[in-house]
Amino acid sequence: MARSPRRDLIDAGEVGVYPCVQRAVRRAWLCGQDPVTGKNFDHRKVCMQERLAFLAGQFTIDICSMAIMSNHIHLVVRNRPDIAGQWSDEDVALRRWNLFPERKTEDDKPAEPERHELAMLMADSEAMTD
Incomplete structure (x- = not known):
């Protein structure tokens, strides 16, 4: 069964809190030690945190919680249309x-x-x- 599009579920004019999860693709490693290649990608974590903070500020999104794991990221975000409207x-x-x-x-x-x-x-x- 197909899911409803987000535009039908979320009212862009209302403040809301949403959990978001994004996984890396094809066994890609976001950060940490890749057990297969032996490469360490810890340097990416700070870059990702800084970029997410920058983007959140540009789009009036509050990042309530963030967890950057080795191959995926968890966010809890709140949209702020009340601020954007001003x-x-x-x-x-x-x-x-x-x-x-x-x-x-x-x-x-x-x-x-x-x-x-x-x-x-x-x-x-x-x-x-x-």
């Missing part, structure tokens, strides 16, 4: 810039956008509704 167009444009920067710094981070770059994003209705 964002100005400039807030939305800045978050979009952070996700898809048109310029980056030397260390590959999003460069600080200039006023005219944010204005161009705010004028692009397609970019603002993505």
